[in-house]
Amino acid sequence: MLRLNRFMVVAVALLTLVAFVAGCGGGSSSQDQKAADDQAQQAPEKKVLKIGSDTAYAPFEWQDTKSGDYVGFDMDLMAALCEEMGYKPDIQSMTFDGLIPALQSGTIDASISAMTIKKKRLQQVSFSDPYYKSGLIIAVRNDNNDIKSFDDLKGKTIAVQLGTTGADKAKEIEGAKVVTFDRIPEAFLELKKGSADAVVNDAPVTMYAIKQDGSGQIKVVGDMLSTEFYGIAVPKDKPELLQEFNAALKKLKETGKFTELYKKWFGQEPPADVLNPPTPEEAAIE
Numbered sequence: 001m002l003r004l005n006r007f008m009v010v011a012v013a014l015l016t017l018v019a020f021v022a023g024c025g026g027g028s029s030s031q032d033q034k035a036a037d038d039q040a041q042q043a044p045e046k047k048v049l050k051i052g053s054d055t056a057y058a059p060f061e062w063q064d065t066k067s068g069d070y071v072g073f074d075m076d077l078m079a080a081l082c083e084e085m086g087y088k089p090d091i092q093s094m095t096f097d098g099l100i101p102a103l104q105s106g107t108i109d110a111s112i113s114a115m116t117i118k119k120k121r122l123q124q125v126s127f128s129d130p131y132y133k134s135g136l137i138i139a140v141r142n143d144n145n146d147i148k149s150f151d152d153l154k155g156k157t158i159a160v161q162l163g164t165t166g167a168d169k170a171k172e173i174e175g176a177k178v179v180t181f182d183r184i185p186e187a188f189l190e191l192k193k194g195s196a197d198a199v200v201n202d203a204p205v206t207m208y209a210i211k212q213d214g215s216g217q218i219k220v221v222g223d224m225l226s227t228e229f230y231g232i233a234v235p236k237d238k239p240e241l242l243q244e245f246n247a248a249l250k251k252l253k254e255t256g257k258f259t260e261l262y263k264k265w266f267g268q269e270p271p272a273d274v275l276n277p278p279t280p281e282e283a284a285i286e
Contacts, residue, residue, distance in 0.1 A: 049087040051078055052108035054096040056183040059208045059265050060114040063093070073265040074112045077131065078232075080257055084248040095182045097163030100124050103235045110241065114202060116165045116228040119284045126238075127231035127284075128245045130277040131258075135224035136169055137203040139210070141191060142219045147198055149222040159187035159196035165285070166200040169225060185209070192217050200225070204266070229283035 053074065055061045061072040070091045082089040092108050099111045103125050116134070117127045140147045147153060155175040160167040162180040170178045179196060181187045188209050190196040199206070203224060210218050232249075234242045252258040253275055262270040277283065 046086060046088040048090050049082060049085075049110065050092055050108045051089050052092045052094055052099045052102050052111040053113040054099065054183070055091070055093040056185055057096075057114055057205055058212065059204065061112075073132075073261060074114060076261045076264070077252075077258070078112045080252055080261065081232075081245060081248045084251055085244050095163075096161060097182075099233065103233055106235065109235075109238070110245070111233040113233075114205070114230050115233055117231045117280050117284045118165070119286055121233070122280060122284050124236075125233045126236055126242050127233055127280040128242060129249055129280065130229035130231050130274065130283045131249060132230040133271055133274050134202050134204055134228045134230060136166055136200055136226045136228070137206055137220050137224055138222050139188070139191065139199040139201065139206050139218050139220050140197065141194065142217050144197070147221055150225055153198055153200075156197035157195070159190040159199045161187055161201065164201070165226065165228060166202065170200045188213070188218065202228075226285065228285055229277065229280075231280055231283070 053061050053070070055063050055070050057072075059072055060074040061070060063069070064071050070093070075091070078089050078091075092102075094102060096113060096115075099108075099113055099115070100121065102108045103111055111125075114132070114134070115121070115127075117130060121127070138147065138150065138153070147156065150173075153170075153173045153176055156173070157177045157179060158170040158173060159179050159181065160170045161184045162182055164184075167178065167180060170176060179187075179190065181190070184199075184201055184205060187196070187199050187201065191199050192213075192215070203220075206220060210220070232245050234245065249258070252261075258275075259270055262268075262274075
């Protein structure tokens with residue numbers, strides 16, 4: 001009987017110890033969770049930056065039909081810039097010709113949309129340091145052997161995107177009928193239908209459209225018609241934001257992140273005059 005009582009005492013002591021340890025463990029877990037919750041509540045939320053973009057301009061920006069996400073070089077670059085700057089990007093899809101009015105009205109905070117730095121645009125908005133070097137090129141139907149250069153476009157029907165440098169260039173063509181569209185895919189569709197003789201547009205976008213189309217119905221002819229630099233557009237009354245973009249862009253180039261994104265979308269190293277670009281004023285075209 002005595003031995004049994006001793007056994008019961010030991011057993012009760014062990015059970016008490018286990019309960020105590022379990023209780024301590026539960027309390028620690030609870031405290032840890034509470035600390036994590038408190039930390040999450042105390043962490044400042046990133047400020048949202050409204051970014052305008054014409055999201056039908058692959059490979060720079062377009063909407064993935066499966067995920068619904070906006071993708072492309074510009075989208076990746078803006079995400080990296082905002083991460084560096086401590087912002088959360090909120091992409092606002094709009095037509096290209098609506099971007100500068102949206103910047104001027106304060107509807108959006110900035111715009112990234114393969115936008116060429118032009119002297120006229122510099123009077124309306126500010127531009128970041130250039131991040132891409134491009135140029136205009138001519139696309140025609142593959143069975144068209146009459147158009148081989150810019151001079152051959154005289155009197156022809158030219159499809160372009162509204163508000164672009166391609167539209168500006170097409171207006172210089174003597175006797176040409178210029179047909180404008182809100183989105184560049186509509187211009188290429190017009191060309192494929194045979195309703196337009198040519199499309200004048202940015203070279204990388206034209207080459208990407210031909211590759212993705214894959215029908216063999218479109219080809220490019222002639223030489224590049226221009227040299228243009230793209231920049232991120234910011235309202236004139238936000239010089240601090242412009243400085244933040246330039247500092248972040250410089251940092252991405254120094255760390256190699258910019259080159260990584262450039263090679264991802266274009267399969268090659270960025271040219272020297274993109275890594276060490278001219279000022280927006282020096283890069284601006286008429």
